[in-house]
Amino acid sequence: MNSPDESSPEVIQRRALLKRAAWLLGGAVSTPAALAFLQGCSRREETAGTPANLRFLDAAGLALVAAIAEIMIPKTETSGAKDAGVPAFIDSALDALYAKPDQQRFKAGLAEFEAAARASGKPFLDRDAVAQADFVRGSLEAALSADHDPKPFILMTRELALLGYFTSKVGITENMEYVPVPTAFHGCVPLSKMNKPVYWE
Amino acid sequence: MDTNSFDAIVVGTGMSGGWAAKELTEKGLKTLVLDRGRMVRHGEYPTATKDPWDLPYGNRITQETRRRKPIWSRTNYPTPANEHWFVEDAENPYVEEQPFDWLRGWHVGGRSLMWARQSYRFGPLDFGANAKEGVAIPWPVSYEEIAPWYDYAETFAGISGSVEGLPQLPDGKFLPPMDLNCVEIDFQKRLAEKLDRKLIIGRCANLTAPLTHKESPQRGTCQYRNMCIRGCPFGGYFSSVSATLPSAERTGNMTLLPDKIVYELIYDNDKGKATGVRVLDAHTGAQTDYFAKVIFMCASAIGSAFIMMNSVSTRFPNGFGNDSGELGHNIMDHNKPGGSNASVEGYLDVAYTGRRANGFYIPRYRNVGKDKRDYLRGFGYQGRASRAGVGRFNDSALMGAELKKAFTEPGPWNIGMTAFAEILPYHENHARLDRSKKDKYGLPMLVLNAVVRDNERRMEVDMRNDAAEMLEAAGYKDIRVSSDSYNVGNSIHEMGTARMGADPKKSVLNKYNQVHACKNVFVTDGSFMVSSGCQNPSLTYMAFTARAANHAVEELKKGNL
Numbered sequence: 001m002n003s004p005d006e007s008s009p010e011v012i013q014r015r016a017l018l019k020r021a022a023w024l025l026g027g028a029v030s031t032p033a034a035l036a037f038l039q040g041c042s043r044r045e046e047t048a049g050t051p052a053n054l055r056f057l058d059a060a061g062l063a064l065v066a067a068i069a070e071i072m073i074p075k076t077e078t079s080g081a082k083d084a085g086v087p088a089f090i091d092s093a094l095d096a097l098y099a100k101p102d103q104q105r106f107k108a109g110l111a112e113f114e115a116a117a118r119a120s121g122k123p124f125l126d127r128d129a130v131a132q133a134d135f136v137r138g139s140l141e142a143a144l145s146a147d148h149d150p151k152p153f154i155l156m157t158r159e160l161a162l163l164g165y166f167t168s169k170v171g172i173t174e175n176m177e178y179v180p181v182p183t184a185f186h187g188c189v190p191l192s193k194m195n196k197p198v199y200w201e
Numbered sequence: 202m203d204t205n206s207f208d209a210i211v212v213g214t215g216m217s218g219g220w221a222a223k224e225l226t227e228k229g230l231k232t233l234v235l236d237r238g239r240m241v242r243h244g245e246y247p248t249a250t251k252d253p254w255d256l257p258y259g260n261r262i263t264q265e266t267r268r269r270k271p272i273w274s275r276t277n278y279p280t281p282a283n284e285h286w287f288v289e290d291a292e293n294p295y296v297e298e299q300p301f302d303w304l305r306g307w308h309v310g311g312r313s314l315m316w317a318r319q320s321y322r323f324g325p326l327d328f329g330a331n332a333k334e335g336v337a338i339p340w341p342v343s344y345e346e347i348a349p350w351y352d353y354a355e356t357f358a359g360i361s362g363s364v365e366g367l368p369q370l371p372d373g374k375f376l377p378p379m380d381l382n383c384v385e386i387d388f389q390k391r392l393a394e395k396l397d398r399k400l401i402i403g404r405c406a407n408l409t410a411p412l413t414h415k416e417s418p419q420r421g422t423c424q425y426r427n428m429c430i431r432g433c434p435f436g437g438y439f440s441s442v443s444a445t446l447p448s449a450e451r452t453g454n455m456t457l458l459p460d461k462i463v464y465e466l467i468y469d470n471d472k473g474k475a476t477g478v479r480v481l482d483a484h485t486g487a488q489t490d491y492f493a494k495v496i497f498m499c500a501s502a503i504g505s506a507f508i509m510m511n512s513v514s515t516r517f518p519n520g521f522g523n524d525s526g527e528l529g530h531n532i533m534d535h536n537k538p539g540g541s542n543a544s545v546e547g548y549l550d551v552a553y554t555g556r557r558a559n560g561f562y563i564p565r566y567r568n569v570g571k572d573k574r575d576y577l578r579g580f581g582y583q584g585r586a587s588r589a590g591v592g593r594f595n596d597s598a599l600m601g602a603e604l605k606k607a608f609t610e611p612g613p614w615n616i617g618m619t620a621f622a623e624i625l626p627y628h629e630n631h632a633r634l635d636r637s638k639k640d641k642y643g644l645p646m647l648v649l650n651a652v653v654r655d656n657e658r659r660m661e662v663d664m665r666n667d668a669a670e671m672l673e674a675a676g677y678k679d680i681r682v683s684s685d686s687y688n689v690g691n692s693i694h695e696m697g698t699a700r701m702g703a704d705p706k707k708s709v710l711n712k713y714n715q716v717h718a719c720k721n722v723f724v725t726d727g728s729f730m731v732s733s734g735c736q737n738p739s740l741t742y743m744a745f746t747a748r749a750a751n752h753a754v755e756e757l758k759k760g761n762l
Contacts, residue, residue: 072600089259096263133601140598148596159595166591167259169252175608180252182425185555187380197611198554200590 055095056103061110065090067125068154069161071136078174081161089164090157102150109153113139172199207233207456209753210478210493212463212508215311216739217726217746218499219441219449220354224750225497226454230757233456233491234449237483237500238307240459241314243419243442246432248282257281276302276691278315283430286315296635298650302690303503309459310442311501312693313739315430318406318438318558319583320360321736322351322371326569331732334577337531337626338702340731341712344371347744354743358439359412359420361559362404370564370736377409378402382553384545384586384614385561391675398566398671403559403583406439406740417444427556438558460484464644466496466512466521466722474762475521475722478508481642495721495753495762499746502532502727503632506698507647509724510634522699522709522716529633531626531700532651533733535692538661539685540582541668542617543677552588552611560585563618563671565735567663576659577625580735582668584618616677619685620664623735625656626697630689651689694738696727714749721762725749 054062066087073081081087094106117124117135124135139154148155165171172178176199208230211221222234253260260280267274272290279287288305295303306312325344332339348371355374363378379402381389389400407423420436420443429438436443449455465479467490477492498505506529512521520528560583566572567579589612599607630651638646665682672680689695702708705717710729716722725746727738734741756762 072604074601074605076602076605078605093258093261096258096265097261099264137598137600140600144596144598155596162591162594163259163261167253167256169254172253175605178252179555180250180426182555185380185425185553185557187553187557188383188386188551189554191550191552191611194552194554197609198552200556200587 055092057091057094057110061107062087062091064110064114064124065157067132068136068157069164071133072158072161073165073171079170081165084165084168084171086161086164086168089168090160093160093164102156105150106153106156109156113153205477205489205491207231207491207493208757209233209495209497210235210491211497211499212478213311213499213501213504213726214309214441214446214457215306215499215501215726216313216316216441217742218311218497219313219445220743220746221497221499221723221725221750222441222449222455222457223445224747225495225754226449226452228750228754229452229454230495230754231454231456232449233458233493234446235461235463235478235480235491236307236309236311236457236459237462238309238311238459240457241309241432241442243436243447244434245442246434247285248431249428249434251282251431272302273304276304278304282428283315286430286432292641294640295647295649296638298648299652300688301649301651302688302693303649303695304690304693305501309446309457310440313440314432314442316406316440316693316739317737318429319562319737320355320358320362320373320404320406320740321562321581322348322373323734323736323738323741324369324371326369327732327734327736330578331626336577336732338700338704338707338731341701341703341708342745347741347748350744350748351740353747354740356413357416358406358444358740358743359408360404360406360740361409363401365399365401365564367399367564369566369569373404374413375404376413379405379407379409379557379559380553381561382557382586383548383551384616387545387548388586388616388671388675389561392563392671395674396671398563400561400563403562405559407437407558416448419447420444423558425555425557427558429558461489462642462644463500463508464511464642466498466508467492468512468514468516468521468719470514470516473516473719475719483642486642495723495757497746497750497753498722498724498728499726502695502698502730503647503649505724505726505728506632507634509699510632511645517718522718522722524705524718525707525709527628527700527707528709529698530628530631531697532630532632532649532689532695533624533626533697533730534651534689535694535733535735535737536580536622536624536653536657536661536664536687537619537685537692538622538687539665539668539683540584540617540619541665541672541680541682542615543672543681544679545586545614545616545677548614557585561618567660567667574660574663576656576663578623578656578660578735580620580622580660580664582618582620584616586614586616588612588614616672617683618668619683620668621692621735621737622657622660622664623733624653624689626700626732627651627654632698649690653687653689694727694733696730696733696738699724699728700731701729702731713752714745715752720756723749723753 069081177196178199209232211234214236273287328340362375364372392398423437460483462481467477509521563582565579634645636645699709701710714723
């Protein structure tokens, strides 16, 4: 068996994680539970979202979800969904966070979304940007005007895109004033004294 | 003295155990402190400085975690950021004859690491209620007796709050109060004008200013990160790990052993005393006995009751100190069946900075003064007003550049509050052991059976309606009444399993938390509570533990133990 390529992204990632773990162990943790926590940890960099390490979606599904997420949260003067790693986040979150029925609803909805695009003329990804955006908007509006509990595919995608984006470094720090250690609480401050909305979550 | 013998043993290191360890060691007792869980030292908080992007899955718990921790997962508490503080439920089962959310923190520091830090005194109304209404048994301690110990506990721990002069919620030794935000101030004014009800900032164990003493140099002030539940590297809030255990450590009198499961008290028939505790090593299962003159049980209301029920002898065939038949009974918690929330118009040009680890509090007003209801006791509300975050875009069709522009505007104001209500002590609400089943350590299976009953159900009507009525009186819109399903234990305030009382036939402990029938054993966690009040109870455990430790040392000196 060949030894693993020391410069492969996977090895580098693992090394980075171990380094991080060692740092934590040195100053902080030394318990099985904390180790389990680390092992269970899926940092954004680990799930780069390349087809090789997809966990839930196939490559075609990922491409579709990535396109939808980017239409909802496009790159403007701040990063878009893709820059923030949202597609890979959605893939891993669908795999890890959702129970079977929700996963199945997502998969079925994804297939229906594409089937509807084809039925109305063209595969979704073959459409131009304006037509894609119109299709996504139409899908959102239809979902919102009907009973949407449990959430259908398009609203699951949206919720995950927002969650992934606003737990990413670029999503938070480029759109909001993120202060890790605020040091004080001021209960009533004029917005005129704030540059950006403050990250409160 | 052999290596397994000490002056004192403290079982548990949570809120009460930390205090027992500090007080006993500071008074010169060589003290063995045992915890069934792993070691945690101040600063050993693995997620405390993680940014949102460093936490897995957007800080949502996985299906795999849900399988491992089914009890914890069904509550509102779980996130990966605090997962390491909650016990592996599936590996450590108990029998729920009625649904019971027993949320366990098995590590040094216990649940003092994850507590909500709300710190309220019980007042004369609470200590007098059982006697006045003929419920259960009277408290053997008056507010006046415990008040100096509240002073003492507050001063050491550092409790922030406002002085209000409310008879039902006595003031304490406070650090400066945190700010209410603009909308909470608006609500406060309207409640006072329209309904003559009081809203105050929560009283919490977060340092809004330096402590007034020099005993905790490792603690700094609150940094307003609102991540307390992860453990605070700044020592901004009180926990055993940040405050009491470091004090105990500095005396040189503490031997702290983690991973030691105390499963039995050793009773010596000839001496008429407990001589020590039996312990299993959590990893190896090795059994060891430790001995001491005085033993403090601080393993939580259910944990201490478990050990005592499992300690049978010819003298105590029904469990340690259980001549009354009350051991394991009278489990209380705080009923939390919902509240109300609303949208607030206006105030769009103001917000707040910093993340306040606290909310507002509406102290009990039902059955206070001239108010008379068709139920006993009452409830308080805990809540907050805030500007909506990005979650408001989940169910919206806004997208593209328009959506991104909307991100840069803070959302509208919302306000919400949840009621916490007193649960009466019922003998029927109980814990017991099923010796026909064993846990993975070979110890008997715990059975829990507790429900809310008629008085609590009647109170729930007011709890929901009053919340909506207050929000309506304030002029807020889209008022929604929330009805949450509540299992006993969900407020993580379980108490009452070894109540104190003047009559040994009706109680397990005397007024100093001593087992009536075995005076060198003290039980100072929530077990001793005779009624639950509607206030968060930790501060009361601190005060009673400090008082009990003082009494223990005085009695030792007199040769009475």
